[in-house]
Amino acid sequence: MGRIDEIIAKQKALAEELELAKQQERDAVLKDIKEKIKMFDFKASDFKGVLKSRVTQKQVEDFLKRKEAAKIKPKATSKKSS
Numbered sequence: 001m002g003r004i005d006e007i008i009a010k011q012k013a014l015a016e017e018l019e020l021a022k023q024q025e026r027d028a029v030l031k032d033i034k035e036k037i038k039m040f041d042f043k044a045s046d047f048k049g050v051l052k053s054r055v056t057q058k059q060v061e062d063f064l065k066r067k068e069a070a071k072i073k074p075k076a077t078s079k080k081s082s
Helices: 002-039 044-052 057-072
Strands: none
Touching: none
């Protein structure tokens, strides 16, 4: 089990390193974007179409709730006349 424990420890260390690197790069990208927004004098309205096209987590959750409710709800059966 010694080798497995070593690999698991390395995996945890790499996961932490990955999160730190992602946060640092995210911060740098966000800073760059903010500078460009200022430089080109963008307004929130310039991004209206872009931001509206994104699906929010709440929209996903609402969709899944409706989908689950549709599964549970008994379907109406039509009566056939012979």
